[in-house]
Amino acid sequence: MSCISLPQPVLARLPESLAKFARQRPLLFALGLVGTASGLWWAVTDYIHWRALGPSGLPLNLFGWFKATIITSLARRQSRITDTSDLDAVVKQIAEQEGEDAVFRRLSLLQRRGERPEVRGVIPQRQLDNIASQATIQELNKYIISLASDYPTMLRIAQSAWEGHVEGLFLRRGVPADPFSELLSERMFSRVAPRLEIAHVHSVDGSLHVSLAPADAVEIVRKGWGVRHRLAGRYKDLPGTYVMIYAPRDEEEVKVVKKIIAATVEYTSGLPKIVDGVE
Numbered sequence: 209m210s211c212i213s214l215p216q217p218v219l220a221r222l223p224e225s226l227a228k229f230a231r232q233r234p235l236l237f238a239l240g241l242v243g244t245a246s247g248l249w250w251a252v253t254d255y256i257h258w259r260a261l262g263p264s265g266l267p268l269n270l271f272g273w274f275k276a277t278i279i280t281s282l283a284r285r286q287s288r289i290t291d292t293s294d295l296d297a298v299v300k301q302i303a304e305q306e307g308e309d310a311v312f313r314r315l316s317l318l319q320r321r322g323e324r325p326e327v328r329g330v331i332p333q334r335q336l337d338n339i340a341s342q343a344t345i346q347e348l349n350k351y352i353i354s355l356a357s358d359y360p361t362m363l364r365i366a367q368s369a370w371e372g373h374v375e376g377l378f379l380r381r382g383v384p385a386d387p388f389s390e391l392l393s394e395r396m397f398s399r400v401a402p403r404l405e406i407a408h409v410h411s412v413d414g415s416l417h418v419s420l421a422p423a424d425a426v427e428i429v430r431k432g433w434g435v436r437h438r439l440a441g442r443y444k445d446l447p448g449t450y451v452m453i454y455a456p457r458d459e460e461e462v463k464v465v466k467k468i469i470a471a472t473v474e475y476t477s478g479l480p481k482i483v484d485g486v487e
Contacts, residue, residue, distance in 0.1 A: 264332035265373075276330065280438075285438075292425070299422050302422070315468065324435070340414020352408075363477065370405065376408035377408065416469070417450060436450070
């Protein structure tokens with residue numbers, strides 16, 4: 209028999225069936241109360257932190273938070289967002305199946321200076337420090353628009369399928385994705401091939417999401433210019449090479465980010481020498 213009992217004023221306020229259970233199983237009842245309170249505290253705190261990340265492709269309400277929480281169960285751990293071992297295996301397989309010339313490598317970057325900024329969230333994934341200025345964000349968006357203007361038969365601007373509230377750069381339908389790896393199996397395509405949306409800029413922090421060639425994605429993560437999206441290759445048709453690029457801090461970094469966008473366009477469309485034209 210349990211020596212634990214609940215105060216009579218507490219029992220008096222409970223429905224009869226619940227009060228009876230509390231009298232018979234006071235320890236279990238108390239543990240249930242503690243668990244419920246802890247769960248509510250976690251939910252409220254997590255919801256507040258999620259809203260603080262800003263708008264995304266989900267509604268900024270309880271429904272959006274609940275859906276984001278469910279989808280997060282599919283995501284890689286936060287500690288794994290700099291792990292590129294699966295992409296290394298893809299690059300190796302392309303080289304073995306098609307030859308080294310079939311490995312698309314367009315970027316050769318210097319190591320990004322300083323510490324990596326703090327990144328949190330899944331939907332949305334956001335950068336929490338070293339936020340870009342509005343002028344920088346506008347410059348990046350202007351560059352993306354200029355690409356669509358320069359190559360109107362291949363590229364277009366439309367509302368981002370992933371972010372919703374911002375515009376993204378898209379490959380036009382009918383343009384074959386990843387023309388450099390036509391011999392790869394459907395299994396590999398499903399893991400690493402970009403789909404129609406190539407890139408978009410986040411209006412709240414100046415970071416970007418881009419769909420890259422596997423070798424270029426590895427280069428970016430290893431040289432400190434970005435991290436993997438936690439759902440890359442794990443949710444719907446989000447490619448395994450879907451990478452978050454850190455917000456640029458100065459004009460030199462803006463140039464690097466533009467080259468990254470250009471490399472993505474080259475890889476997805478087959479258009480040549482766009483990276484070389486970045487100034």
